[in-house]
Amino acid sequence: MPPKSPKRPASSAVEDYLEQILELINTKGYARVVDIAGRLSISQASVTNMVQKLDADGLLKYEKYRGLVLTTAGEELARNITHRHQLLTDFLQLLGLAPDVIHHDVEGMEHHVSPETVHAIESLTSHLKRRPALLRGIRSGIPATRSRRNF
Amino acid sequence: MPPKSPKRPASSAVEDYLEQILELINTKGYARVVDIAGRLSISQASVTNMVQKLDADGLLKYEKYRGLVLTTAGEELARNITHRHQLLTDFLQLLGLAPDVIHHDVEGMEHHVSPETVHAIESLTSHLKRRPALLRGIRSGIPATRSRRNF
DNA sequence: GAAGAAAGTTAGCCTAGGCTAACTTTTCGT
DNA sequence: ACGAAAAGTTAGCCTAGGCTAACTTTCTTC
Numbered sequence: 001m002p003p004k005s006p007k008r009p010a011s012s013a014v015e016d017y018l019e020q021i022l023e024l025i026n027t028k029g030y031a032r033v034v035d036i037a038g039r040l041s042i043s044q045a046s047v048t049n050m051v052q053k054l055d056a057d058g059l060l061k062y063e064k065y066r067g068l069v070l071t072t073a074g075e076e077l078a079r080n081i082t083h084r085h086q087l088l089t090d091f092l093q094l095l096g097l098a099p100d101v102i103h104h105d106v107e108g109m110e111h112h113v114s115p116e117t118v119h120a121i122e123s124l125t126s127h128l129k130r131r132p133a134l135l136r137g138i139r140s141g142i143p144a145t146r147s148r149r150n151f
Numbered sequence: 152m153p154p155k156s157p158k159r160p161a162s163s164a165v166e167d168y169l170e171q172i173l174e175l176i177n178t179k180g181y182a183r184v185v186d187i188a189g190r191l192s193i194s195q196a197s198v199t200n201m202v203q204k205l206d207a208d209g210l211l212k213y214e215k216y217r218g219l220v221l222t223t224a225g226e227e228l229a230r231n232i233t234h235r236h237q238l239l240t241d242f243l244q245l246l247g248l249a250p251d252v253i254h255h256d257v258e259g260m261e262h263h264v265s266p267e268t269v270h271a272i273e274s275l276t277s278h279l280k281r282r283p284a285l286l287r288g289i290r291s292g293i294p295a296t297r298s299r300r301n302f
Numbered sequence: 303g304a305a306g307a308a309a310g311t312t313a314g315c316c317t318a319g320g321c322t323a324a325c326t327t328t329t330c331g332t
Numbered sequence: 333a334c335g336a337a338a339a340g341t342t343a344g345c346c347t348a349g350g351c352t353a354a355c356t357t358t359c360t361t362c
Contacts, residue, residue, distance in 0.1 A: 092268065092271070095268075095271040095275060097267055097271055101267050104263075104265060112255075114252050116248055116249070116252050117243065120246040120289070124246060126294060127289050129295070130295045130296070139271075139274075141274050144281045
């Protein structure tokens with residue numbers, strides 16, 4: 001059974017799995033079913049099912065009772081979603097939002113951000129970091145006034 | 152069969168339906184199954200099924216072959232998602248993104264934005280609109296430099 | 303009013319992604 | 333080495349939300 005080439009865009013669920021698998025591999029060296037299940041707040045059975053599917057799709061290599069490793073394709077996808085996750089987290093932190101709000105929002109938003117939007121938010125975040133006074137105004141919710149110096 | 156009170160958060164699909172129904176009612180005075188199906192790029196049968204479910208959930212009143220109207224609860228939800236949609240569209244336009252990118256991204260992101268995040272982006276957008284030079288820098292992708300005047 | 307087209311509905315089906323329970327394998331502690 | 337606990341797997345099931353095909357109703361045109 002040759003793995004199917006990944007023709008369709010990865011679903012949000014697939015992205016969530018890959019993201020957590022990469023994170024576990026980076027922090028622990030391996031990704032166990034029980035850990036993935038814990039991080040995603042789902043059952044171990046669901047993880048096993050999805051892991052088998054991701055193997056069939058060529059995104060990881062899985063061996064029953066023996067674990068899994070990401071393929072190159074899987075790792076690339078995982079890196080991509082991880083970058084989006086970090087970028088959005090960074091951005092919302094800059095806006096002064098609370099960690100639980102950030103976690104909830106990023107978790108959903110990250111699956112819907114195009115590469116162009118990623119670049120735009122990178123640029124925006126970079127510029128905002130250089131303007132602490134502007135950030136203070138934004139965070140305080142004080143309405144913007146017409147500033148004399150618009151740069 | 153009394154309508155169930157809306158206990159769970161509305162799903163993305165429900166939000167999409169309500170959003171389009173409100174938009175059609177506002178522009179045409181009514182929302183037909185065929186129009187909803189066209190806007191959401193799905194079959195008429197799917198619309199009928201979902202509309203019946205939304206009636207059961209108390210978000211609209213539906214009469215077979217005769218159409219539908221939003222309830223107060225349904226309209227409130229629809230207004231909320233519409234506001235989120237408009238805000239995110241405004242924000243991404245400010246960043247200079249293309250309409251098709253904006254449409255794609257907003258369509259997915261709008262379901263995952265908390266009220267706090269809405270307020271933060273409102274504030275950010277308001278401030279950005281007052282700073283055309285900053286916007287030009289962001290849109291051009293020029294790296295941010297340490298500005299002398301940080302406001 | 304009749305016929306055809308368009309809109310709308312019902313019935314049965316599918317997939318994605320989740321669940322529980324029962325079972326299997328591995329790990330851990332003695 | 334053994335037994336229990338933990339981890340992992342399989343089997344069967346569910347829901348949400350979509351599909352097609354067949355059917356029903358409404359609208360349009362003559």
